[in-house]
Amino acid sequence: xxxxxxxxxxxxxxxxxxxxxxxxxxxxxxxxxxxxxxxxxxxxxxxxxxxxxxxxxxxxxxxxxxxxxxxxxxxxxxxxxxxxxxxxxxxxxxxxxxxxxxxxxxxxxxxxxxxxxxxxxxxxxxxxxxxxxxxxxxxxxxxxxxxxxxxxxxxxxxxxxxxxxxxxxxxxxxxxxxxxxxxxxxxxxxxxxxxxxx
Numbered sequence: 699x700x701x702x703x704x705x706x707x708x709x710x711x712x713x714x715x716x717x718x719x720x721x722x723x724x725x726x727x728x729x730x731x732x733x734x735x736x737x738x739x740x741x742x743x744x745x746x747x748x749x750x751x752x753x754x755x756x757x758x759x760x761x762x763x764x765x766x767x768x769x770x771x772x773x774x775x776x777x778x779x780x781x782x783x784x785x786x787x788x789x790x791x792x793x794x795x796x797x798x799x800x801x802x803x804x805x806x807x808x809x810x811x812x813x814x815x816x817x818x819x820x821x822x823x824x825x826x827x828x829x830x831x832x833x834x835x836x837x838x839x840x841x842x843x844x845x846x847x848x849x850x851x852x853x854x855x856x857x858x859x860x861x862x863x864x865x866x867x868x869x870x871x872x873x874x875x876x877x878x879x880x881x882x883x884x885x886x887x888x889x890x891x892x893x894x895x896x
Contacts, residue, residue, distance in 0.1 A: 733751065734831045734832055734833050734834070735749075735750040735751075735829050735830070735831055735832075736748065736749055736750055736829070736830045736831075736832050736856070736868070737749075737750050737753055737756075737810070737826065737829060737830075738826070738827040738828055738829070738830045738866060739808065739810070739823045739824070739825060739826045739827055740823065740824040740825045740826075740827065741788050741789035741792065741794045741823050741824055742789050742794040742824065743794075744789075744792075744794050744867075745827065745864065745865075745866040746788075746823075746866055746867055746868075746869050747830065747832070747856055747866045747867070747868045747869065748810065748812065748821075748868070748869050748871060749868070750829065752812050752813055752814075752871055752872075753810050753811065753812055753813070754811045754812065754813055754818065755778075755810075755811040756808055756809070756810055756811070756826060757776070757778070757808065757809040757810075757811065757820075758807075758808050758809075760776050760778075760809050761776065761777075762774045762775070762776055762785055762809070762822065763775050763776070763777075770787075770790055771786055771787055771790045771791040772784065772785070772786060772787070773785040773786060773787040773790075773820075773822045776809060776820055778811065778818075781818070783811065783818050783819065783820045784819060784820060785809055785819075785820035785821070785822050786819065786820065786821055786822065786874055786875075787822045788821045788822060788823055788869070788874070789822075789823070789824065791847070791851075791874060791877075792845075792847050792848055792851065793845060793847045793848075807822055807823070807824060807825075808822070808823050808824070808825060808826050809821065809822055809823075810823060810871075812871035812875075814871055814872045814875045815872060815875075817875070819871055819874065819875045821871060821874065830856070830858060830866075832856050832858070832868075836856060836857075837853075837854035837855070837856055837868060838854055838855050838856070838857070839854060839855075840852050840853070840854060840855060840867070841855065844867075848867065850873050850877070851869050851870055851873040851874050851877075852867040852868065852869060852870070853868050853869075853870045853873075854867070854868045855867050855868065856868060
């Protein structure tokens with residue numbers, strides 16, 4: 699990954715300051731990247747991408763509260779400055795790994811807060827790798843060989859690296875949120891978020 703694709707110094711400094719405060723969630727926002735920027739992250743051993751302009755914030759170490767009587771792909775909810783946000787265990791949703799058993803996200807787990815048609819959805823992932831610049835023309839059509847659990851949420855694949863040796867599917871968070879498994883789980887209609895918790 700080239701220097702231009704790495705996080706800028708001010709973001710790294712903010713991350714370091716936040717990490718030095720025990721018990722605090724690390725919050726990252728992205729404001730100065732171009733329209734081709736994608737967030738590259740891990741779910742299990744699989745690398746995935748989401749277009750950066752669909753991500754509002756990245757939370758690290760955020761407590762995730764379990765919700766009873768929901769499907770295994772629903773990790774729970776998080777309270778983000780008084781707003782309740784549903785969190786999907788993306789790895790479990792896509793069949794990439796087990797659902798977290800703890801009421802707190804694992805130490806290295808990350809919650810991506812995604813903008814989904816005016817609502818906010820949290821995606822629980824394992825780790826963020828960095829920012830990758832991907833031109834629209836470089837995003838390939840999803841192959842027919844995609845696993846069934848991926849077809850509804852993967853909008854393309856990207857080959858990257860010096861020899862294009864890495865392949866990462868591009869995930870559409872809106873398609874995750876639209877899944878029928880979340881009917882009756884959402885804490886508000888798709889066009890709003892709930893903010894009734896102090």
